[in-house]
Each structure stands twice: as structure tokens, then as C-alpha cells.
Amino acid sequence: MKRRDFLALAAAFALPRAGFSATELALPNAKLTMLSDGNLTLPGDFVLAQMDAAKATAMRQKFNLLADSYTPPCNLTLYQDGTRNVLFDVGAGPDFMSSAGKLDAALDAAGLTHDDITHVIFTHAHPDHLWGLLDDFDEPKFANADYLIGQAEFDYWTNPETVNTIGAARTTFAAGAARRLDVIAEQLQFFNDGDEPVTGITARLTAGHTPGHMSFILGGKALVTGDAISNNFVAFEQPAFASPSDQDPDMAAATRVALLDQITADGLAVAGFHLPGGGLGSVTRQGDSYTYIEG
Numbered sequence: 001m002k003r004r005d006f007l008a009l010a011a012a013f014a015l016p017r018a019g020f021s022a023t024e025l026a027l028p029n030a031k032l033t034m035l036s037d038g039n040l041t042l043p044g045d046f047v048l049a050q051m052d053a054a055k056a057t058a059m060r061q062k063f064n065l066l067a068d069s070y071t072p073p074c075n076l077t078l079y080q081d082g083t084r085n086v087l088f089d090v091g092a093g094p095d096f097m098s099s100a101g102k103l104d105a106a107l108d109a110a111g112l113t114h115d116d117i118t119h120v121i122f123t124h125a126h127p128d129h130l131w132g133l134l135d136d137f138d139e140p141k142f143a144n145a146d147y148l149i150g151q152a153e154f155d156y157w158t159n160p161e162t163v164n165t166i167g168a169a170r171t172t173f174a175a176g177a178a179r180r181l182d183v184i185a186e187q188l189q190f191f192n193d194g195d196e197p198v199t200g201i202t203a204r205l206t207a208g209h210t211p212g213h214m215s216f217i218l219g220g221k222a223l224v225t226g227d228a229i230s231n232n233f234v235a236f237e238q239p240a241f242a243s244p245s246d247q248d249p250d251m252a253a254a255t256r257v258a259l260l261d262q263i264t265a266d267g268l269a270v271a272g273f274h275l276p277g278g279g280l281g282s283v284t285r286q287g288d289s290y291t292y293i294e295g
């Protein structure tokens with residue numbers, strides 16, 4: 001990175017208030033705010049199950065991870081351009097894990113109500129990203145919002161065969177996604193790789209974590225990764241490592257390698273759903289390995 005670019009990036013990451021973690025990023029005609037939905041509570045080997053035990057232990061030590069549990073944060077991205085309040089994903093809601101589903105408190109703290117959200121764009125249809133869609137009456141929570149999802153992602157989760165083919169570990173994911181997407185099926189708008197579902201927001205197909213997973217480039221400056229890059233340790237240090245936390249581990253690894261190459265080549269800031277420190281950061285490259293820098 002050139003010094004000029006570094007200074008521009010550093011200025012873009014200026015914190016709104018001293019002492020706060022990196023939760024806001026100014027873009028040319030918009031701003032990003034990260035909203036916490038809480039965290040997941042997962043087994044300690046969720047990401048590293050297929051890694052050699054000694055190497056996994058070394059990685060946990062390097063990144064201060066516990067062996068018996070893995071509790072990644074869940075950070076939703078809010079994009080505001082003066083007229084639009086665009087929310088990427090809707091969080092887990094009350095029915096997935098008690099440690100997640102805290103979005104309402106974060107919206108409240110940001111001075112927003114559900115009715116203020118003009119667009120909801122989904123990265124993918126996993127529980128921690130979709131299950132916060134419905135209120136206690138099974139109505140969509142964001143009554144004034146346009147709902148947008150990648151065509152391939154919608155087709156996969158609403159295919160009646162998916163619940164039978166996805167494998168036992170993810171059956172509830174399939175049933176839960178189909179039920180919720182069905183509620184908004186009539187009002188959903190669809191987009192494909194390279195489309196601009198909302199002005200200033202370009203979709204980039206990042207399949208592998210799920211079959212139609214989408215990431216988004218905002219104003220050419222920042223990338224909403226969703227779960228295409230879903231942790232700050234092995235996903236950066238060894239992006240080609242195939243993790244069982246992705247539905248198609250090999251495809252997800254190839255996607256991640258290409259995406260990190262693009263992020264560093266284009267100097268994009270990163271808004272990561274499960275990245276620490278509030279979820280905003282930058283990336284540096286060391287050959288085939290990368291480092292995530294919070295803030």
C-alpha cells in the first residue's frame with residue numbers, strides 16, 4: 001500500500017468517539033455503521049476441525065481462541081446515503097441462540113426503528129443472517145423495506161429438495177430458511193453477480209459458504225463480506241484451508257483466495273459479519289497469507 005493510500009484509509013477509519021471500537025466508516029456519499037447482533041456460541045472445533053491438532057493448537061494460541069468453545073461476534077452492516085437506510089442481513093432473531101438476536105437494541109442505540117429501514121439485502125440465508133426477519137406475529141419486521149436476495153441463494157433454499165439433500169447437520173437451516181423466505185417470497189427482489197441491487201452497492205457472487213452467497217462492494221471502497229471471510233484467523237492466514245464451517249469447503253476456499261486478492265489489490269475496507277473489534281477493518285498481504293487489522 002502506498003503511503004498516500006494508507007493515509008486515506010486511516011482517515012476513513014477515524015472513530016466517531018474516542019474509545020469506541022471500529023463501528024463507523026465514512027464513504028464518499030454514504031456511511032457505514034456496524035450493528036451488533038450479539039455473538040454465536042459454537043463448538044471449539046467449528047472452524048478448525050479438519051486441521052492437524054498441533055497446528056490448530058498453535059493457531060488458537062496465536063489468536064487467543066479457546067479450545068472448547070468458539071464465540072464469534074455477529075455484526076450487521078448498515079449503509080446510509082442520506083435517503084436510504086440499507087441493512088445487510090437481519091440477524092438471528094430469538095429462535096436460534098440466546099447469545100444472538102440482539103439487533104433491536106443496536107438499532108435503538110443508533111436512533112433507528114424498524115420502520116426506518118428502507119432496504120434489506122441478504123448475503124445468504126443462514127440462521128444468524130436471516131432468522132431475525134419475522135416479528136412475534138410472523139410478519140416481516142421491517143414493514144417499509146424492500147427485501148433483496150441473490151437469485152441463486154433464493155432458488156437453493158426454497159427448493160423443496162434442499163431439506164433432503166443438505167445433510168443432517170443443516171436440516172434445521174434448510175427448514176428455517178424456507179419458512180422465512182416463503183413469507184416474503186411475493187415481495188422479494190432478486191439480483192445476480194455484478195448487479196447493483198441498490199445504487200452504489202454492487203453484488204459479487206462469493207459462493208461456497210452457501211451455494212448463492214453474495215458479498216457487496218460499496219462505492220468502490222468497502223466490501224461487505226458476509227461469511228465469505230468468516231473469521232480473523234485461518235481465513236486470512238491460510239485462506240486456502242478448506243473448513244467444514246462452509247457448506248462446500250473447497251469452493252469456499254477458492255472464493256476466499258480470490259476475494260482476498262481483490263480486497264488487497266483494490267485497497268478495500270472490510271465489513272465482516274463475524275470479524276472481531278466491531279467488524280470493520282483492513283487487510284494486508286504477505287504472499288499467499290493475509291492479516292486482518294481491526295479498525
Ligand SMILES: [Zn+2]
Nearest residue numbers: 126128227273
Ligand atoms: Zn454467519
